[in-house]
Amino acid sequence: AQSVTQLxxxxxxxxxxxxxxxxxxxxxxxxxxxxxxxYPNQGLQLLLKYTSAATLVKGINGFEAEFKKSETSFHLTKxxxxxxxxxxxxxxxxxxxxxxxxxxxxxxxxx
Amino acid sequence: xxxxxxxxxHLITATGQRVTLRCSPRSGDLSVYWYQQSLxxxxxxxxxxxxxxxxxxxxxxxxxxxxxxxxxxSELNLSSLELGDSALxxxxxxxxxxxxNTIYFGEGSWLTVV
Numbered sequence: 001a002q003s004v005t006q007l008x009x010x011x012x013x014x015x016x017x018x019x020x021x022x023x024x025x026x027x028x029x030x031x032x033x034x035x036x037x038x039y040p041n042q043g044l045q046l047l048l049k050y051t052s053a054a055t056l057v058k059g060i061n062g063f064e065a066e067f068k069k070s071e072t073s074f075h076l077t078k079x080x081x082x083x084x085x086x087x088x089x090x091x092x093x094x095x096x097x098x099x100x101x102x103x104x105x106x107x108x109x110x111x
Numbered sequence: 112x113x114x115x116x117x118x119x120x121h122l123i124t125a126t127g128q129r130v131t132l133r134c135s136p137r138s139g140d141l142s143v144y145w146y147q148q149s150l151x152x153x154x155x156x157x158x159x160x161x162x163x164x165x166x167x168x169x170x171x172x173x174x175x176x177x178x179x180x181x182x183x184x185s186e187l188n189l190s191s192l193e194l195g196d197s198a199l200x201x202x203x204x205x206x207x208x209x210x211x212n213t214i215y216f217g218e219g220s221w222l223t224v225v
Contacts, residue, residue, distance in 0.1 A: 032211040043113060043201060044216040051211040090154065094210040098144060098167055099203075101154040 002027040002095045004074075006102035014110050019063075019078040021105045023091030026072065032094035033074045035065055038104075039087045047089075050074060061085070081109045114138065115217035117202050123223045129190040132220045136183055136204030142166070143185040144205075144214060145177055149198040160185060192224045 007022040025031050032051050036044040048059025055067045065076045074091060086109045092099040114137035124130055136143050145157040147170075156169035160179035171177075174192075179185045189196060199219045205212040 034214075036216075043115075043218040044203075045113070046213060046215070049211070049213065094212070096167060097142065097205070097207070097209045097212055098156050098159050098169070099214055100156065103153045 002031065002093045002100055004033075004091045004093050004100065004102040006089075006091050006105050008105055009103065010106045010108065012108040012110060013081045015083055016080050019076070019081045019085065019107065021076040021089050021091075021107065023065075023074045023076065023102060024072050025074060025091075025093050027093060033065075033067065034092040034094070034099065035059065035063070035074075035076050036090045036092060036101075037087050038090065044090065047076070081107075083109050083111065085109055113215040113217060115202055115204050115215050117200075117217035117220050119220060120218065121221045121223075123225060124192060126192055126194060126224055128192050128224075129188065130192065130222065132187040132189070132200050132202070132222075134185045134187070134202030134204075134217060136185070136202075137215055140204035140206050140215070141183065142205045142207060142212070143179050143183070144203040145171075145185070145187050146201040146203065146216075147198045148201060148219070152198075154201075157187070189222070194224050197222055197224045 003026045034049045035047040050067045058064045091102040116135040141162045144159045157171040159167040177187045201219045203216040205214045
């Protein structure tokens with residue numbers, strides 16, 4: 001079975017600082033990996049996905065993630081945090097078409 | 112707006128009761144997924160349907176059942192409800208059912224069991 005582990009349930013950054021949210025995966029086959037964001041009282045919105053076309057994936061709202069097979073990682077980054085980025089972020093791996101999610105990381109952005 | 116519609120948005124019911132959550136997938140999507148989100152369990156995959164047929168089952172309790180109708184909408188039935196069933200239930204849809212598919216989520220149905 002495939003799985004993802006998100007390191008750090010809460011991450012706090014200052015506005016304008018680098019955002020780094022960590023995700024490691026476990027998969028016996030080349031994985032399809034996703035990052036979703038959940039704003040308060042809303043559903044999940046796709047930020048970006050990796051499907052083996054390119055190791056550096058650019059998503060919406062200035063986010064990007066890099067697939068590193070040697071480290072089994074798919075960390076999410078954004079160069080400069082905005083207050084509006086405060087939300088919960090989920091890393092997920094596709095298994096037979098369905099998504100297996102990590103436990104989520106809550107991003108707090110301080111003014 | 113993802114295009115996935117879920118009703119009701121909020122539901123409060125008593126223990127032992129039965130409720131039905133409804134989902135309309137995005138136009139053209141054949142695959143429907145149900146997920147449960149709770150504080151202690153996180154986001155758990157419950158069940159998937161593809162073009163009317165059950166495709167995959169996850170951590171779905173025997174008290175829960177689902178189906179996908181010919182018009183592709185889906186319903187999740189929760190019976191003999193317990194306090195622990197209080198959660199946010201998401202429906203999601205995608206065009207196909209294979210890896211790499213983009214899966215779109217609805218805004219969820221909040222279920223509170225009292």
